[in-house]
Amino acid sequence: xxxxxxxxxxxxxxxxxxxxxxxxxxxxxxxxxxxxxxxxxxxxxxxxxxxxxxxxxxxxxxxxxxxxxxxxxxxxxxxxxxxxxxxxxxxxxxxxxxxxxxxxxxxxxxxxxxxxxxxxxxxxxxxxxxxxxxxxxxxxxxxxxxxxxxxxxxxxxxxxxxxxxxxxxxxxxxxxxxxxxxxxxxxxxxxxxxxxxxxxxxxxxxxxxxxxxxxxxxxxxxxxxxxxxxxxxxxxxxxxxxxxxxxxxxxxxxxxxxxxxxxxxxxxxxxxxxxxxxxxxxxxxxxxxxxxxxxxxxxxxxxxxxxxxxxxxxxxxxxxxxxxxxxxxxxxxxxxxxxxxxxxxxxxxxxxxxxxxxxxxxxxxxxxxxxxxxxxxxxxxxxxxxxxxxxxxxxxxxxxxxxxxxxxxxxxxxxxxxxxxxxxxxxxxxxxxxxxxxxxxxxxxxxxxxxxxxxxxxxxxxxxxxxxxxxxxxxxxxxxxxxxxxxxxxxxxxxxxxxxxxx
Amino acid sequence: xxxxxxxxxxxxxxxxxxxxxxxxxxxxxxxxxxxxxxxxxxxxxxxxxxxxxxxxxxxxxxxxxxxxxxxxxxxxxxxxxxxxxxxxxxxxxxxxxxxxxxxxxxxxxxxxxxxxxxxxxxxxxxxxxxxxxxxxxxxxxxxxxxxxxxxxxxxxxxxxxxxxxxxxxxxxxxxxxxxxxxxxxxxxxxxxxxxxxxxxxxxxxxxxxxxxxxxxxxxxxxxxxxxxxxxxxxxxxxxxxxxxxxxxxxxxxxxxxxxxxxxxxxxxxxxxxxxxxxxxxxxxxxxxxxxxxxxxxxxxxxxxxxxxxxxxxxxxxxxxxxxxxxx
Numbered sequence: 001x002x003x004x005x006x007x008x009x010x011x012x013x014x015x016x017x018x019x020x021x022x023x024x025x026x027x028x029x030x031x032x033x034x035x036x037x038x039x040x041x042x043x044x045x046x047x048x049x050x051x052x053x054x055x056x057x058x059x060x061x062x063x064x065x066x067x068x069x070x071x072x073x074x075x076x077x078x079x080x081x082x083x084x085x086x087x088x089x090x091x092x093x094x095x096x097x098x099x100x101x102x103x104x105x106x107x108x109x110x111x112x113x114x115x116x117x118x119x120x121x122x123x124x125x126x127x128x129x130x131x132x133x134x135x136x137x138x139x140x141x142x143x144x145x146x147x148x149x150x151x152x153x154x155x156x157x158x159x160x161x162x163x164x165x166x167x168x169x170x171x172x173x174x175x176x177x178x179x180x181x182x183x184x185x186x187x188x189x190x191x192x193x194x195x196x197x198x199x200x201x202x203x204x205x206x207x208x209x210x211x212x213x214x215x216x217x218x219x220x221x222x223x224x225x226x227x228x229x230x231x232x233x234x235x236x237x238x239x240x241x242x243x244x245x246x247x248x249x250x251x252x253x254x255x256x257x258x259x260x261x262x263x264x265x266x267x268x269x270x271x272x273x274x275x276x277x278x279x280x281x282x283x284x285x286x287x288x289x290x291x292x293x294x295x296x297x298x299x300x301x302x303x304x305x306x307x308x309x310x311x312x313x314x315x316x317x318x319x320x321x322x323x324x325x326x327x328x329x330x331x332x333x334x335x336x337x338x339x340x341x342x343x344x345x346x347x348x349x350x351x352x353x354x355x356x357x358x359x360x361x362x363x364x365x366x367x368x369x370x371x372x373x374x375x376x377x378x379x380x381x382x383x384x385x386x387x388x389x390x391x392x393x394x395x396x397x398x399x400x401x402x403x404x405x406x407x408x409x410x411x412x413x414x415x416x417x418x419x420x421x422x423x424x425x426x427x428x429x430x431x432x433x434x435x436x437x438x439x440x441x442x443x444x445x446x447x448x449x450x451x452x453x454x455x456x457x458x459x460x461x462x463x464x465x466x467x468x469x470x471x472x473x474x475x476x477x478x479x480x481x482x483x484x485x486x487x488x489x490x491x492x493x494x495x496x497x498x499x500x501x502x503x
Numbered sequence: 504x505x506x507x508x509x510x511x512x513x514x515x516x517x518x519x520x521x522x523x524x525x526x527x528x529x530x531x532x533x534x535x536x537x538x539x540x541x542x543x544x545x546x547x548x549x550x551x552x553x554x555x556x557x558x559x560x561x562x563x564x565x566x567x568x569x570x571x572x573x574x575x576x577x578x579x580x581x582x583x584x585x586x587x588x589x590x591x592x593x594x595x596x597x598x599x600x601x602x603x604x605x606x607x608x609x610x611x612x613x614x615x616x617x618x619x620x621x622x623x624x625x626x627x628x629x630x631x632x633x634x635x636x637x638x639x640x641x642x643x644x645x646x647x648x649x650x651x652x653x654x655x656x657x658x659x660x661x662x663x664x665x666x667x668x669x670x671x672x673x674x675x676x677x678x679x680x681x682x683x684x685x686x687x688x689x690x691x692x693x694x695x696x697x698x699x700x701x702x703x704x705x706x707x708x709x710x711x712x713x714x715x716x717x718x719x720x721x722x723x724x725x726x727x728x729x730x731x732x733x734x735x736x737x738x739x740x741x742x743x744x745x746x747x748x749x750x751x752x753x754x755x756x757x758x759x760x761x762x763x764x765x766x767x768x769x770x771x772x773x774x775x776x777x778x779x780x781x782x783x784x785x786x787x788x789x790x791x792x793x794x795x796x797x798x799x800x801x802x803x804x805x806x807x808x809x810x811x812x813x814x815x816x817x818x819x820x821x822x823x824x825x826x827x828x829x830x
Contacts, residue, residue: 077716092714094707096774097700105704106697106716114695140517156715 007032007067007195008053008084008164014061015048015219017399020390022048026062026221028214030164030195035186037206037227038199040216041239041403041433046199049216050166054079054086067163085157086166091149093156095142100124102141103156127155131185147178154185158194165189166197171205183209203232215239239433257281257467261451262303262334262420266312273298275312276477278470280420285442285452287466287483289459289492295475296455300422303453304336305329330363335418337410337426346405348398352388353379355397356411363416382411387437403434410438414445421445422453427461439465459489471495520768521780523820528783531790539797545673551789556678557582557740558759559785562767563689564615564733565760566781567726570693572706572773573629575727577618577636578734579756581611583749584640585738590652590748593659600659608735614640615731619724629727637757644750651749654742663743678740685736690778702726706773762810763788766817787813 008030015023023045030036040046051057053064055073064071066082073079076086093102100121101108109119124137133151141149150170157165167186171179186196186209200206206213207227215222215238222238230238259282268275273295280286288296301307303314305323314321316332323329326336346355356379361370379393386407388400397408406426413421423442427435442465446452456462462469463483469492471479479495481487536543552559561578568575585607592598592606618636622629654660666674693699701722704712713719741752767784769776791809795801 076714080716092708092711094704094711094715094774096707097703101700101704105700105712108697108700110697115697115700 004031004033005068006030009065010049010053010062011065012062013049013052013059013064015045015052015057016060017048018395020395020399021219023052023059023219026216026219027224028053029224030197031212032163032195033190033193034211035190035196035198035209037210037213038197038216039206039213039235039239040222044216044239044401045219046216047168047401048219050086050168050197050199054084054166080157083161083163084166085162085164086168087150087153087157087170089169091146091153093141093149093153095149096140098138099128099135099141099144099152100137102152103127103137103159105156107159124155127159128152130158131155131188133181133185145178147174147181150174150182151185154189158189162194164195164197166199168199169201170198171200171202179205203235206235207232257284261317263315264303264312265314267302267309267314268312269298269302269307269310272307272475273302274476277312278477278480280451280453282419282451283446283449284468285446285454285466287462287469288453288455288472289462289469290472290496294472294496295477296472297424298475299470299472299477300336300424300453300455303329303420304334304422306336330416333416333419334422335413335416335420336422336424337413338424346397346409349396351394352383352397352400352408353393355408356382356393356415359412360415378415379411382414386411386441407434407438410441418450420451420453422455424455425457426454427456427458435461459492463487463489463492517775518777520817520820521777521783524767524780524783524787524817528787528790531787531794535790535794535797539794542793542797545671547793548786549669549673549675549679551786551793552679552682553676554744554792555785555789556676556682557737557744557753558756558763558788559682559782560685560733560740561737561756562760562763562781562785563685563778564730564737565757565764566767566769566776566778567689567693567702567729568629569761569764569769569771570702570706570773570776571723571726572709573622573723573726574633574761574771575615575618575730576630576633576757577614577640578730578737578760579753579758580637580640580644581614581731581734582738582741582753582756583644583751585611585735586742586745586748586752587644587647587652587750588748589739589742590654591647593654593656594652597656600656600662604739607739608732611735611738612728612732615728615734616724618731619727622727623720623723633727641750647748647750649750651747651751654746654748659742660746663746676743678743681736681740685733686778686782693778698722698725703774706775708774759788759810762814766813768817 006029008028010026010028013023013026026045026049028038028049038046038049048057052059054076055078056076058072066084071082073082094105097105103124104120108115109123110116121137128135128137128151131151131154133148133155135144135148141152144152154165170182174182186198190196198206198210210227212224212226213230214224215235217239260279261282262280264276264278266275266277276299278286278299288299290296298307302309303323305326305328308324309322314323321332323332329336347358353375357370357375360378364370382388383391383393388404388407388411397405400408410426426438439461442452442454454462454465466483468483469481469487470477471481471492473496481491481495532543532548561582565575565578588610589603589607592603593600614636618632621627622632662677665677667677667680668674693702701712701717701719704715704717705719705722709719742748745752763784764776764781765771765784766787767776767780767782769780788810792806795803795805
C-alpha cells in the first residue's frame, strides 16, 4: 500500500518554558484518513505539542507544514481557519445557547443581515446527521450529556472544512457506550479523509481506534509506529522508558492489624450513604470498591467531616469523636486528597514550594511563618520522594503536567504527617508510570504506619494495594473482604454485581 | 427536560421566568381591579408605560450589558447628565432641540464607549469602571449647575405634551412610542443578528465564545455603548416628562433598571434572558407604584419595600434555573 502524502508535518519542534524544556526536536506526521494516537506520560509534552500546533504557544524551533505549505499560527482561530480544529476535554461551547447555534455560531446563515433560524436548524441537523447523531437542535446545549456536547463540538469543528481534527482526551469522562458512539463518528470522519490526532490515556481505546501512533517521552520523540506492530507492553515500556516493573500485589500476605485508628459504628447519612461500620487500623490500606455513585466518595466525606453524619458514632484512637468540619478532622491528623485536583486548591501561579507548604502554614496560623530552611528541607524531601518532575520547587505549578500537579497535592497533605490519608481516585487521568509511583508510595506510607483509605474505580489497583476491600453498592456497604489469595477481580466484580448476597 | 407541560400547552423551560413575571403582572392587575374602583382600565396600564418610558429605555440598555454578564452602574447618572446638558443648552444659548438631542445621544454613547473600552482593554471589573462613570457623570451635572433648570423651548414642550389618541378614550405620550420602538429594535438585534447572538454567547461562556472565534472584545465594548445610548435617550425622555434638567434626577435609577431586568428573568451571571422579560419587569415595578398610589394612605417608600421583597422572591426562583444552565 502506498503511503499517501502527509497532510501535516511538524519537524524539529522545540519549546522552552521558564524552567522546563517542554519539547525538544519533536516530529509528527499526520496522513489523511488516519487516526493517529499521540502517546506519552503526563508531562511528556503532548499538550504542549498540540498547543504549538494550534497556535496557542509559538514554537521556539522547527517548522510546521500543512498540505505542503509552511505555516505558523498566531491563535487557535487562525489554525481553525486553515483547517486544524481542536476539541478539548472540557467542551468549549456555550451551554446557554441551542445546539444549532453552538454548531454554527459566527457562521449563521443569513438573509438580508437577518439570521435565518430555519435554515440554521436545517444546516445543524444536516451536520449532525453526517456524524450519525440525531438531536433536537433547538434545545439548549445544557440539557445534553457531556458526550453529546462533545459530538456537537466535533460537528462544529468539522463544519469548518477541517483537514485535521485534534481530539484531546475526549473520552476521559465518557462511559463505554458513549465512547463507542464517539468512535463511530471518528471512523466516519476518517473515511472522509480527515486526519485525526487522538490523545487518550486508555490503552484499549488506542488499540481499538488508532492506525498509527507517535510516542513522546520527556519532551522528546521516541518514535512513530503502526499500532498493529507494537504490543501494549512494548508501548508502555517506550512511554515510561524502562521495563515496567511487574505490577504484582504490593502487599503479598494479609498482615494482622491490632491497633484500630478509626472506628465507625453505624455511621450514616440519609440520602448519601446507609449506616456502615468500618474499622481502619494503623498501617492498614483499606480499599473502597464499587461503581461510580455507589457511595465511595460519601464514605470518605463522612470520615473527613466534610458532611455531617446523621447517625452512628465515630471513634478515633479509641476516643469517641464527632467530626463536625474538615478542620476538626485535620486536628485528628486525617487528610483527604480529593478527586478534583484543579478545584482542590492548587494555586496555579504560586510555585511548587509555596503550594506544598500552604496547608502546613495554615495549621500554624499566619503569625508563625514556616522558616525558609524548614520549607526547603520538607519540599526538597517530598519533591524527591514523589519524583515530581521537573524537580525544581521554584517554578509555578501551572507549568507542571496533570500527574505532577496531583503529586503536589499529595505532597501538601503528606507534609502534615497524617495518621489517616484518604485518597479519592488519586490515579485517575494520569498515566501508567505516575500511577505506579503513586501506588508504590501508598505501599511505603502504610509500611511506615500510616493508615490509608484508597478509593479507585480500577479494581486491579484496589486489589494490588489494599489489605482489605470494602465493597459498596447502591450507597450501602455490602461486604468486607480480606485481601488474600482467593480474592481476585472476578470475585470483586461478582460481589459488586450481586450485592454480597452469594456468600 | 426542555419543556414543562400544562395540560395540552407546553412551554419551553427557557420561557418560564418570563412567563412567571407575566403571570405576576396579570395577577397584580386583577387584584388591583378587584380592590380599587377605576383601576381595571386600559389607561392605567398605559399610564404605567407613560410614567416609566424612560426607565424602560434605560432597562433595555441594561439588558444588553447584563446578558454579557456585565453590569452598568452609570446609567442613572448618565440620565441626569443628559437632562442637564439638554436643559442648559436649550435655555442658555438657546440651541434648537434637533441639535441638542442628537448631541446628548452622542455624549451618552461616547461615555458608554469609553467605559466599555476600559473594561475590555484593561480587563477591569465592569462594576468598578461603571461605578467610576457613575460618580463622574453625576459630578459633571453640578459643574453645569447645582439647581434645577426648567426647559421652556417651545418645540420641546409642545412635543412633550402631545397626546397620541388611540381608540376609545385611551392615549399615550410620544415617549411611549419611542420606548416601544427601542424595545422592538433591541429585540430584533438580540434575536436576529450576529451581534445579538454574540451577546448571549459571551454571557454564556466568554472563554468558549473567544475560542469559537467570536468578536468578544467588540461585543463587550458595543453593549456598554448601547447602554450609554439608551441612558442618554432615557434622559431625553425624562426631560420630556419633567421638562427640566437637574443633577438630582434619576438618583438610584441604575438600581431600578437592574431590578427590572432581574425581575424580568434575566440572570445576572449572563447568557439567559429575554427583552420581553425586561418590559414585563418595568411594568411590574410601575404597577406597584400605581397600586400604592391607589391605596392612598401608604407612604411611597412602600414601593421600595415591595420591590425589595419581589427581588428576593425572584432571585430565589431563579436559583434552581441558573444551577441547571451553568452546569
